[in-house]
Amino acid sequence: MSSITNLDFFARRLSQRAALDEEDRAAVSALPFQHRYLNPSAYVVREGEPPRPHCSFVLSGLAFRHKLTVHGARQIVSIHLAGDLLDLQHLFLNIADHSVQALTELEVADIDRDALREMALERPAVGQALWIDGLVDASIYREWVLNVGRRDARARIAHILCEIAVRMHAAGVIDAADFHLPMTQEQLGDATGMTSVHVNRTLKALAKDGLIDHSGRWIAIQDWNKIRREGDFNPLYLHLDQVAPHLPGPLSSMFP
Amino acid sequence: MSSITNLDFFARRLSQRAALDEEDRAAVSALPFQHRYLNPSAYVVREGEPPRPHCSFVLSGLAFRHKLTVHGARQIVSIHLAGDLLDLQHLFLNIADHSVQALTELEVADIDRDALREMALERPAVGQALWIDGLVDASIYREWVLNVGRRDARARIAHILCEIAVRMHAAGVIDAADFHLPMTQEQLGDATGMTSVHVNRTLKALAKDGLIDHSGRWIAIQDWNKIRREGDFNPLYLHLDQVAPHLPGPLSSMFP
DNA sequence: CGATTGATTGAGTCGGCTCAAGATTGGTGG
DNA sequence: CCACCAATCTTGAGCCGACTCAATCAATCG
Numbered sequence: 001m002s003s004i005t006n007l008d009f010f011a012r013r014l015s016q017r018a019a020l021d022e023e024d025r026a027a028v029s030a031l032p033f034q035h036r037y038l039n040p041s042a043y044v045v046r047e048g049e050p051p052r053p054h055c056s057f058v059l060s061g062l063a064f065r066h067k068l069t070v071h072g073a074r075q076i077v078s079i080h081l082a083g084d085l086l087d088l089q090h091l092f093l094n095i096a097d098h099s100v101q102a103l104t105e106l107e108v109a110d111i112d113r114d115a116l117r118e119m120a121l122e123r124p125a126v127g128q129a130l131w132i133d134g135l136v137d138a139s140i141y142r143e144w145v146l147n148v149g150r151r152d153a154r155a156r157i158a159h160i161l162c163e164i165a166v167r168m169h170a171a172g173v174i175d176a177a178d179f180h181l182p183m184t185q186e187q188l189g190d191a192t193g194m195t196s197v198h199v200n201r202t203l204k205a206l207a208k209d210g211l212i213d214h215s216g217r218w219i220a221i222q223d224w225n226k227i228r229r230e231g232d233f234n235p236l237y238l239h240l241d242q243v244a245p246h247l248p249g250p251l252s253s254m255f256p
Numbered sequence: 257m258s259s260i261t262n263l264d265f266f267a268r269r270l271s272q273r274a275a276l277d278e279e280d281r282a283a284v285s286a287l288p289f290q291h292r293y294l295n296p297s298a299y300v301v302r303e304g305e306p307p308r309p310h311c312s313f314v315l316s317g318l319a320f321r322h323k324l325t326v327h328g329a330r331q332i333v334s335i336h337l338a339g340d341l342l343d344l345q346h347l348f349l350n351i352a353d354h355s356v357q358a359l360t361e362l363e364v365a366d367i368d369r370d371a372l373r374e375m376a377l378e379r380p381a382v383g384q385a386l387w388i389d390g391l392v393d394a395s396i397y398r399e400w401v402l403n404v405g406r407r408d409a410r411a412r413i414a415h416i417l418c419e420i421a422v423r424m425h426a427a428g429v430i431d432a433a434d435f436h437l438p439m440t441q442e443q444l445g446d447a448t449g450m451t452s453v454h455v456n457r458t459l460k461a462l463a464k465d466g467l468i469d470h471s472g473r474w475i476a477i478q479d480w481n482k483i484r485r486e487g488d489f490n491p492l493y494l495h496l497d498q499v500a501p502h503l504p505g506p507l508s509s510m511f512p
Numbered sequence: 513c514g515a516t517t518g519a520t521t522g523a524g525t526c527g528g529c530t531c532a533a534g535a536t537t538g539g540t541g542g
Numbered sequence: 543c544c545a546c547c548a549a550t551c552t553t554g555a556g557c558c559g560a561c562t563c564a565a566t567c568a569a570t571c572g
Binding site: 048065067069070071073074075077078088089091092093094095097098120121122124127128131132134135136137138139141142143144145146148149150151155192193232236237239241242 | 330331333347354390398401488493
C-alpha cells in the first residue's frame with residue numbers, strides 16, 4: 001500500500017470542475033488529511049450520527065450509500081467511485097440521514113472537515129467546483145427515482161449498468177465498455193428496488209439477448225446501442241461536460 | 257394580485273439557515289428580481305434547455321419537478337412550496353436534466369441568476385444557507401428513492417402525505433395536520449411510481465382504516481401516529497432543525 | 513474438508529397494472 | 543340558473559411482472 005503526501009489528486013479533480021488558480025490549487029493540495037484503507041462493507045458514514053471531523057474523498061475502490069426501511073429492506077441510493085466525495089452533505093448538515101459503506105476495498109483521503117468547509121465558503125473557485133459535485137449528485141438521485149419508479153426490471157438493470165460503465169470510464173477507472181462489476185446480485189437488487197432472484201433472471205435474459213456477457217460476477221457490455229436503448233439511458237443527467245471535460249477512449253464517441 | 261418590492265422574504269428565509277449579517281441581508285434583499293405569476297402546469301424549467309437568466313424562488317403555491325422515460329411515463333421527483341428555490345441546479349449546471357412545472361397557481365420571484373451565483377460564492381453566509389438548501393433537496397431525493405424502491409403502495413402514499421403535511425407546516429403554509437392537497441390522484445401516482453387507479457384504491461383503504469379523511473381532492477390526516485407508522489415516516493431526512501429552526505404549532509410536538 | 517456466501521432454478525402466489533365503464537366535480541357560456 | 547363539457551374520480555374484472563419460498567449448485571476460505 002503506497003502512501004500519498006498531499007491532495008494534488010483532489011486539486012486536479014476540482015480543477016476539472018472550475019477554474020482554480022495557482023493559489024487555490026496550492027491551498028487545496030495543502031489541506032490537512034489522513035490516508036486510510038477500508039475493508040469491504042466498512043462504514044464510512046452511519047445514519048443518525050453527527051458529522052465526523054473529516055470528509056472522505058475516494059482515491060480508489062467503490063462505495064455505496066444506502067437507507068433502510070423500518071422493516072429492514074435496504075435501498076442503495078448511489079454508487080461512488082474514485083474521484084467522488086463521500087459526504088459532502090456533512091459539510092453543512094448536522095446529522096447523517098443515511099449510511100455509506102465500502103463496496104470493495106476502499107482507499108480514501110479523510111480531509112479535515114472544518115478546513116474544507118472554510119475553503120468551500122471562502123474560495124469561490126473551490127466553492128463552485130464543490131457545488132457542481134453536489135448538484136451532479138442530486139441529478140443522479142433524480143434519475144434513480146425515475147429508474148426505480150417508472151422503469152421495468154429489464155430497463156432498470158440495463159440503466160444502472162450503463163451508468164456505472166460510463167461513470168467508471170469518465171473517472172478513468174476502466175478503458176472499455178467491458179468491465180468487472182464488483183457488486184453481488186443482491187446489491188444490484190438493492191440499487192434497483194428488486195430482489196436478487198429477479199436480478200439473476202434479468203441478467204440472464206439480457207445475456208441471452210446479447211446485450212451483455214455475464215458469468216459469475218463478471219459483466220461485459222456486448223452491445224452498447226442495444227443496452228442503452230433498453231435501459232433508456234441518456235447520459236445528460238451525469239453532466240459529464242462539467243465533470244470530466246475531456247473524455248478519452250471508446251465510450252466518448254457514443255455520448256457526444 | 258399584490259406586488260412586492262424587494263427580497264426581504266428571501267433574505268429572512270436564508271437567515272433561518274445560516275447567520276447572515278446586516279450587510280448580507282441588505283445585499284440579498286437588493287438582488288435584482290422579477291415578480292411573476294404562473295398558471296397551473298406552466299413550465300418553470302424545461303429539460304434539455306440551457307439555464308434561464310434567473311432562478312425562481314417560490315412565494316406562494318406549489319410546483320413539482322419531473323422526468324420522463326422514453327416511453328412517456330412520468331415520474332415526479334419532488335414537490336416544492338413557498339420558500340423553496342426551484343432551480344438551484346441551474347446556478348452551476350449548464351443544462352437542465354429535468355423539468356419543473358407549476359402545480360397550482362404559482363407566485364415566484366425570478367432572481368437574477370448571475371447576481372445570485374456571485375452572492376453564493378462571494379458571501380460565505382449566503383453560500384452556506386444555499387448549500388443547506390441544496391443538501392436538503394438531495395436528502396429528500398434519497399428518501400424518495402427509498403420510498404419508491406422499497407415501500408409498498410400503502411406506505412408510499414402514507415409517506416408522501418406525511419412529508420407534504422410536515423413540510424407545509426414547517427413552511428408556515430398550514431397550521432394543522434388537516435390540509436387540502438392540491439394534487440390529482442394521477443400526480444400522486446406519478447410521485448410514488450403508481451397508477452392513478454391504484455392511488456385511488458389505496459387512499460380509500462387508508463380512509464377506511466381511519467388514517468385519513470378524504471373526499472374528492474380534500475385530504476385530512478386523522479391519525480398522525482398511525483399514518484406515520486404505516487408510512488415509515490421519520491422526518492430526520494428533512495433536517496428541519498436547520499431549515500425551520502423554530503417550528504410552531506401542533507405538529508412540532510410530534511417531531512422533536 | 514466443512515462452512516459460508518453468492519448464484520441459479522423451479523413452482524406458486526399476489527400486488528399492482530391494464531382495460532373499460534360509469535359517476536362526480538368544477539368551470540363555461542348562454 | 544341551467545346545460546354541457548372536460549377533467550377527475552371510482553369501481554369491476556382479468557392479467558402479469560415480480561415476489562416468496564425453497565432447493566441446489568459453485569466458489570472461496572480458514
